[in-house]
Amino acid sequence: MRMAWWIFISLITVQIILVQYMVEEFLAGHFDTLPYYVYGLGFMLVITIITYIFFKKIDRVMDQ
Incomplete structure (x- = not known):
């Protein structure tokens, strides 16, 4: 999560x-x-939200 x-x-x-x-x-x-x-x-806001969701899912997968 440090990279995120x-x-x-x-x-x-x-x-x-x-x-x-x-x-x-x-x-x-x-x-x-x-x-x-x-x-x-607006574009940067959308990219930030997508990145947040991406790293949140990666973090969830790594915890399993």
Whole structure:
């Protein structure tokens, strides 16, 4: 489960960076690029959920 921890940390780091870029673009007034950051953030959220489910099932199989 140690590898899963590092993958989750890296995915959360990417999400934090995307939110930071979104805020910078919003404050700069570049509203036309915001949907791309929202799509990227949504994609990273879906990937994080899928990774969580994957490692949860692997952990359950290893316990059997």
